[in-house]
Every structure is written in structure tokens, then in C-alpha cells.
Amino acid sequence: xxxxxxxxxxxxxxxxIVDLRRMLxxxxxxxxxxxxxxxxxxxxxxxxxxxxxxxxxAGHTLAVVSFPxxxxxxxxGVSATAGYFAGSIAAAxxxxxxxxxxxxxxxxxxxxxxxxxxxxALACGALFVSLYGGFLDSITGLLFGSFLGVxxxxxxxxxxxxxxxxxxxxxxxxxxxxxxxxxxVAAARGVPTRALSVAFLLVLGCTAxxxxxxxxxLLVFALLVMPAAAAQQVTARPVAGLVLAVGFGLAVVWVSLxxxxxxxxxxxxxxxxxxxxxxxxxxxxxxxxxxxxxxPVGGRRGAGERExxxxxxxxxxxx
Amino acid sequence: MTTAAFFVLxxxxxxSAFAAGTAIALASGLIGSVVVLRGQxxxxxxxxxxxxxxxxxxxxxxxxxxxxxxxxxxxxxLLLAVLGRRTGADDTVIGSVFAWVLGxxxxxxxxxxxxxxxxxxxxxxxxxxLFGSILGLTGGxxxxxxxxxxxxxxxxxxxxxxxxxxxxxxxVAAARGVPVRALSTAFFVLLGLTAGVATxxxxxxxxxxxxxxxxxxxxxxxARPFLALWLSAALAVGSMWAGLTIAYxxxxxxxxxxxxxxxTAVYLATFAWPALTRHxxxxxxxxxxxxxxxxxxxxxxxx
Numbered sequence: 052x053x054x055x056x057x058x059x060x061x062x063x064x065x066x067x068i069v070d071l072r073r074m075l076x077x078x079x080x081x082x083x084x085x086x087x088x089x090x091x092x093x094x095x096x097x098x099x100x101x102x103x104x105x106x107x108x109a110g111h112t113l114a115v116v117s118f119p120x121x122x123x124x125x126x127x128g129v130s131a132t133a134g135y136f137a138g139s140i141a142a143a144x145x146x147x148x149x150x151x152x153x154x155x156x157x158x159x160x161x162x163x164x165x166x167x168x169x170x171x172a173l174a175c176g177a178l179f180v181s182l183y184g185g186f187l188d189s190i191t192g193l194l195f196g197s198f199l200g201v202x203x204x205x206x207x208x209x210x211x212x213x214x215x216x217x218x219x220x221x222x223x224x225x226x227x228x229x230x231x232x233x234x235x236v237a238a239a240r241g242v243p244t245r246a247l248s249v250a251f252l253l254v255l256g257c258t259a260x261x262x263x264x265x266x267x268x269l270l271v272f273a274l275l276v277m278p279a280a281a282a283q284q285v286t287a288r289p290v291a292g293l294v295l296a297v298g299f300g301l302a303v304v305w306v307s308l309x310x311x312x313x314x315x316x317x318x319x320x321x322x323x324x325x326x327x328x329x330x331x332x333x334x335x336x337x338x339x340x341x342x343x344x345x346x347p348v349g350g351r352r353g354a355g356e357r358e359x360x361x362x363x364x365x366x367x368x369x370x
Numbered sequence: 371m372t373t374a375a376f377f378v379l380x381x382x383x384x385x386s387a388f389a390a391g392t393a394i395a396l397a398s399g400l401i402g403s404v405v406v407l408r409g410q411x412x413x414x415x416x417x418x419x420x421x422x423x424x425x426x427x428x429x430x431x432x433x434x435x436x437x438x439x440x441x442x443x444x445x446x447x448l449l450l451a452v453l454g455r456r457t458g459a460d461d462t463v464i465g466s467v468f469a470w471v472l473g474x475x476x477x478x479x480x481x482x483x484x485x486x487x488x489x490x491x492x493x494x495x496x497x498x499x500l501f502g503s504i505l506g507l508t509g510g511x512x513x514x515x516x517x518x519x520x521x522x523x524x525x526x527x528x529x530x531x532x533x534x535x536x537x538x539x540x541x542v543a544a545a546r547g548v549p550v551r552a553l554s555t556a557f558f559v560l561l562g563l564t565a566g567v568a569t570x571x572x573x574x575x576x577x578x579x580x581x582x583x584x585x586x587x588x589x590x591x592x593a594r595p596f597l598a599l600w601l602s603a604a605l606a607v608g609s610m611w612a613g614l615t616i617a618y619x620x621x622x623x624x625x626x627x628x629x630x631x632x633x634t635a636v637y638l639a640t641f642a643w644p645a646l647t648r649h650x651x652x653x654x655x656x657x658x659x660x661x662x663x664x665x666x667x668x669x670x671x672x673x
Contacts, residue, residue, distance in 0.1 A: 107465040108412040115575075162411035163586030167637055169415065170579025174630035177501045177576075181624050194500070269419075270476065273469040280462045317480045323473025330466045 074312050079200065086201040086209055087304040090262045091274060093213045095300035096220065097258040098279035099293055100251065104231045107276055108162060109146055109252065112169040114259040114271035116142040118194060119176030121268075126183040132208060135260040142168055143256030147249040194269045201265060212261050216254055223250055228289060270319040277326030278303060284333035299329055384618065386512035387504045387625075391610045393519035394564075394571045395580065399588075399606030400526040401564045402581035403599045404557060406589060408537045412461050413450050413558075414581045416468035417565040420446040422574035423475035424566075425499045430482040435499075436514070440566040446471070447562030451555045501573040504625050505617070511570070518567045525560050526599075533557055534595045572626045580606060583633035590640040609633035 074080050101110045120138020121131045149164045201209075220227075230237040230244040238244045262271045278299035282292045307321035314321075405414050424442020428435045446468075453463055507515065526533075536543040536550045537557075544550045568577035588602035613629030620628075 102462050105461060107461045108415065111412075111415065111465065160406070160586060160589065162409050163406045163582045163589075163637075166411040166415060166578045166582030167586060167634055170576050170582065171630050171634040173501075173575045174579065174624075174627040177573075177624045178627040181622060181627075269472055270469070272465065273473060276462065276465045276469055280466050283462075317476050320473045320477035320480075323470045323476075327466060327470035327473075 070313070071309075074309065080308070080312060082201045082203065082206055083308055084305070085206045086265050087308055088301060089206070089209045089213045090265050091278075091300035091304040092297050093216060093258055094262050094271070094274040095278045095282075095296040096217065096293060097255055098275035098300075099282060099296045100220075100227065100231065101255060101275060102279040102283055103228075104251070106252075106255070107272075108165055110255055110259065110275050111272045112146070112165050112172075113139045113142055113252075113256045114263055114275065115169055115268050116172035117260045117263040117271075118268035119172045119179060120260070121263075122176045122179040122183070126179045132205070132264060135264055136257065138172065139256035139260035139263075140253060142172060143252040147252045194267050205264065209261055209264070212257060216257050216261075219250070219254055223247060227251060266319060266322065270323060273319075273323040273326050274300060274304070277323070277330050281326075281330040281333040284330070284337045299326075303329060383505060383507070384614070386507055386509055387614060388611070390507055390512040390515040390519070391504055391571055391614055391629075392607055393516040393523070394568050395606040395610035396603050397519040397522035397526070397564050398568050398577070398580040399584045399603035400523060400530070400599060401557075401561055402585035402606070403588060403595075403602040404526075404533055404537055405561065405581050406585040407534070407595065407598075411578070411582050412464060414561065414565070415578050416450070416464050416471075417443055417446060417562065418569070418574045418577050419468050419472045419475065421565050421569040421577070422499055423471050423478065425569065425574070426475050426478035426482060430478040436566070436570075439569055440563070443562040443566040443569075444559065447558040447565075448555075451558040454554065454558075499569065499573065500575045501624060501626055504571045504614070507570065515567050515570055518563055522560050522563050522567070525556070529553060529556055530599060531596065534599065538595060572629055576626045576630055579630040579633055580609075583630070583637045584609060587633075587637040587640045590637075605636055606633070609636065 075084070098110070101107060117135040117139045120134040120136070120141075122134070124131050124134025124137070145168055146165055149161055226237070226242045227247050227250075229240075230242050230247050234244050259271050259275070262274055266274060279296045281299050282296035285295055286292050303322060303325045307318055307325050310325075311318040311321045402414075405411055420442050421439055424438040424440075425435050426438070427442065428438025431438075449467070450464070453460070532543070532548050533553050533556075536548050536553045540550050564581075565577055568580055571577075572580055584605035585598075585602040587605055588598040592598050592601060609629055609632040612632040613627075614625055616628035616632070617623060617625035
């Protein structure tokens with residue numbers, strides 16, 4: 052242990068440079084920051100599309116089912132990483148199999164299937180845990196994450212998967228965006244909307260599996276939904292929104308890790324709290340700006356309307 | 371099966387598990403039917419996580435677990451009712467709120483497990499809230515759970531028909547003088563109560579399955595909403611009984627797994643059945659899918 056690392060155990064001195072140096076003298080904190088950065092970027096990009104596509108429920112389910120995947124992998128004695136991915140990808144395929152709108156109402160059956168997949172997968176997780184016997188510490192680890200226990204090789208795996216997922220998104224991004232914003236027109240112009248939807252669920256599954264290794268299965272959702280939702284409150288333009296979401300995600304993860312290092316409370320709590328504060332702030336700011344624009348001179352209102360007209364998906368923000 | 375039932379009823383803890391389980395399944399099946407009809411399973415998902423946080427907050431503060439459980443669930447249910455009124459139950463808003471609530475749950479879990487780590491056994495509390503412990507219910511707990519669940523059932527019987535009408539076609543229902551908004555609030559309160567009571571039976575993470583699977587299966591079996599309501603309740607009760615029996619016969623499998631395994635298998639069967647029978651006759655398959663759920667709204671209204 053370096054002198055900085057030893058000093059870190061004593062508590063913060065409230066000098067940012069010194070505190071940062073002390074924190075980063077610990078190798079596990081360096082790895083936490085590396086893994087957190089990879090995960091924040093990936094979750095923000097995929098989450099932005101997820102929020103736009105209104106697939107939060109599917110995203111949450113894919114995140115949660117990585118838990119039984121990991122639990123079964125541990126029970127079988129194979130690597131938990133493989134289990135996380137197997138669980139999420141299998142669930143993504145099951146959800147993709149469900150016919151889009153079974154009844155007259157599109158939401159009903161689909162959400163019932165997603166809910167059943169989630170609950171049954173968690174029940175399987177409970178079964179594997181019971182079969183394996185006595186690893187209660189790991190249960191809370193699997194569910195609530197272990198930001199602080201990421202190894203060097205795990206960081207490498209995370210990075211490789213993130214690059215692969217982002218590359219896939221770069222290829223399918225443009226048609227996927229088209230299919231998301233106006234599915235009917237996209238289908239009429241020959242965009243394979245069904246295949247894109249399956250591909251996106253797989254991307255979402257891989258992302259959820261990856262993020263849950265760091266944040267735990269239950270708190271993946273915070274990183275997927277919050278930075279993206281906050282960014283979409285601010286702007287509806289795709290490029291600006293994606294950049295903003297990534298920025299929000301990075302800020303949330305970095306600040307949370309730093310605060311959690313010096314506080315006795317868990318990282319997951321800080322991540323979700325800062326993320327939620329950001330979202331509430333963005334939503335409040337949007338309401339305040341809208342109110343400000345409505346009241347004064349007519350010229351400003353025109354500018355606002357024009358900007359909204361230029362925006363890609365006015366329904367998302369306007370709703 | 372009958373000998374198994376005999377053994378099951380020979381044990382007092384199984385008797386209270388069966389009594390409470392039946393009432394809880396009845397309540398979940400009835401309310402779940404409306405949840406699926408309204409496409410609000412995500413709200414149920416959110417409630418299940420709020421149940422976890424509420425229970426752990428109560429444990430961390432040292433008060434009765436059920437106080438936090440019901441308090442959290444009811445407060446969040448009312449929030450959902452208000453949000454639904456203003457923005458149409460936006461899933462991004464629900465998601466952001468419950469992700470934060472879950473973060474609070476993580477905090478309470480860590481506060482609770484570290485505050486009195488010397489006594490031991492605290493680590494299991496979070497796990498039992500998440501995955502339920504119906505076989506561990508004491509007589510008094512089972513009695514309260516049964517009473518709450520039966521109250522939900524009574525509420526659903528009272529408002530079931532107008533609630534189905536208002537859920538299927540709010541605009542027409544409102545035009546015919548049905549109090550759509552009050553019914554929606556009542557629905558969310560009943561859902562909150564169900565979430566609280568079901569958390570103790572199958573756990574916070576799994577109550578979603580008891581809401582979604584029997585209701586989804588019932589709505590694939592019949593297109594008539596009122597019939598689906600009771601079919602869903604029957605399927606939920608059947609899953610509960612079968613699951614508890616499995617749990618008794620195979621002690622290694624947690625009861626929640628048995629219950630949800632049966633419920634999921636039934637739901638899966640409703641997807642597999644039309645696919646299997648399709649080869650034989652084209653006519654028979656037409657009746658099975660719930661083709662015109664929304665179309666039958668007028669039938670209810672005519673009564």
C-alpha cells in the first residue's frame with residue numbers, strides 16, 4: 052500500500068486534489084472508475100434509444116434476469132460473466148418472440164409476457180440459490196452490485212463488449228432511429244423494422260448483462276433510464292441528446308463513486324440518487340423554460356416553436 | 371395428489387400457508403386481470419420494488435415490517451394514480467422514480483445489515499423480503515394477510531364491472547356516466563394493497579408473476595373480459611395450490627419457485643396450444659386467441 056492509500060482510510064481532507072490522489076492510489080478504485088466509465092457510456096447510449104422506444108419495462112426485465120443467469124452459472128461452476136450474458140440474451144430472444152400486438156390492445160399481452168418472464172426468471176434465481184446453498188453474501192452482491200470488486204480482466208471484458216455493442220449500434224443506428232420514430236413510414240420504405248427490433252432487444256440484453264456485473268441486477272436500470280430520460284427532457288435532437296446522455300451518465304458515475312468512497316453508504320444508493328436528482332432537475336428546468344417562453348414577447352415564442360418543429364421526435368418531449 | 375393433499379393439511383404451518391395463499395392468489399388474479407387489460411404491468415413491477423424498499427425501511431427503523439410494506443405500497447400506488455391522471459402513466463417517469471426508490475432500498479438494506487451485525491441473521495431479511503417466505507407465516511400474520519386479501523377481493527367484486535368498462539374504453543365509459551377517475555384511483559389503491567400482501571407470500575420480486583401470468587393466460591383463453599377476470603383468479607389459486615404442494619414434496623425448491631413455475635407453465639401452454647392444434651383444423655384456432663377484447667366493451671356497457 053502506498054502512503055496515499057493508507058491516508059485514504061483516515062477520511063477526506065476536503066482538498067479535491069489530495070482526496071482524488073488518495074482515492075486513486077487504491078487499485079480497486081482505479082478499476083471501479085474504469086469499469087464505471089465504460090458502463091456509463093454504454094448504458095447512456097443504449098438507454099437513450101430504450102427511452103425513445105418506450106421499452107423501459109423490457110430493459111428492466113433484461114437487467115433483472117441477468118441475476119438468475121449468474122446464479123445458475125455459479126451453481127454449475129462456470130464463470131458468472133457467461134451466466135449474466137446467457138440470462139439476458141435468452142430473455143431478449145423470448146421477449147422478441149412474442150407477437151407485437153396479440154389483442155386489439157398492443158400493450159396488454161406483451162407486457163404480461165415480459166412480466167412473466169421477469170418473475171419466472173427471478174424464481175429460477177431463487178431456486179438456484181437454494182440449490183447452491185448458503186451464499187447469501189453473493190445474493191446481495193448479484194442484486195446490488197460490487198462496483199468495488201472489479202478485476203483487471205473484468206475491465207478488459209467490459210471494454211471489449213462495449214466496443215462490440217457500440218459498433219453494432221453504429222451500423223443499425225440510423226435505420227433503428229427511423230423505425231423508432233415512425234415505424235409505419237419506415238416499414239413502407241423497406242426498413243426491416245421487425246429485424247431491427249429484435250436486434251435492439253439483443254443489444255439491450257448485452258448491455259444489461261454487462262452493466263449488471265458492475266451495478267448489480269437491480270440497479271442497472273438507474274444507469275439505463277435516468278441519464279437518458281434527463282437528456283431527453285433537455286433536447287429532442289438525436290446527436291445532442293446522445294452526447295448529453297453520455298455526459299450525464301459519466302457525471303453520475305464519477306460523482307457517485309467519489310462520494311461513496313468517502314461515505315459509509317452503498318454506491319448503488321448514490322448512483323440512483325444523483326441520477327434521479329439530475330432527472331428531476333432536467334424535468335423541472337424544462338417546465339420552467341416552457342413557462343418562461345409562454346409568458347413574454349411573441350418573438351421568443353416563435354423561436355421556440357421553430358426549434359420544436361426541427362426536433363426529431365416532438366411527441367417524446369412534448370408529451 | 372389426494373395423499374399429498376392429506377399430508378399437506380396435516381401440518382399447521384401448511385394450513386395457514388394454504389389459507390393465506392388462497393386469499394392472496396384470489397386477490398392477485400382478480401386485480402392482475404385488470405392490470406394486464408390496462409397494459410400496466412410495469413406499474414406492478416414498480417410496486418414490487420417499492421414493497422422491498424418499504425419493508426426494509428421499516429426494518430432499518432425498527433418498526434413492524436408490515437407498516438413499511440403497506441405504507442410504501444399505498445403511497446406509491448397513489449403517486450401512480452396521480453401520475454397516470456396527468457401524463458398518462460409514462461413508463462420513463464415510473465422507471466426513474468422506482469429506480470431511485472430501489473436505490474433507497476439498497477441503502478436501507480445496508481443500514482439494516484450493518485446496524486446490528488452482531489446478532490446475525492439480518493442478512494437473510496432482505497433476501498426473504500425479495501423472495502418471500504409463505505411457509506414461515508405465523509398464525510397471526512396469516513390471519514391479517516387473509517383479511518387484507520379478502521378485502522381486496524371484496525373491493526374487486528364491488529367495482530369489477532364498471533372498472534373493466536372504464537379500463538377498456540375510458541372515453542365511452544365517461545360519456546355514460548361511469549366515474550372513470552375515481553375508479554382508477556380505487557384500482558391503484560387495491561393494487562397497492564395486493565402488492566403489500568403478496569410480498570409476504572411470494573416476495574417482492576415475484577409478485578409480478580402472480581399478477582401477470584394467470585391474467586395473461588386467462589385473456590388468451592377467452593375474449594370476454596368478465597369471464598377472464600374470474601378465470602384469472604381461478605388460475606392463480608390453482609397455481610398457488612399446485613406450487614405449495616410441489617414445495618412440500620420437494621423441500622429444496624423454494625415455494626415461490628413452485629408457484630411461479632406452475633403459473634408460467636399455464637401461460638406458456640396458452641401459447642403452445644393454438645400452435646399445436648393449428649395443424650389439425652383451421653376453424654378451431656379462431657376461437658382461441660383473444661381477438662376482440664376491446665370490441666366487447668360495448669357488451670359490458672349495455673348491461
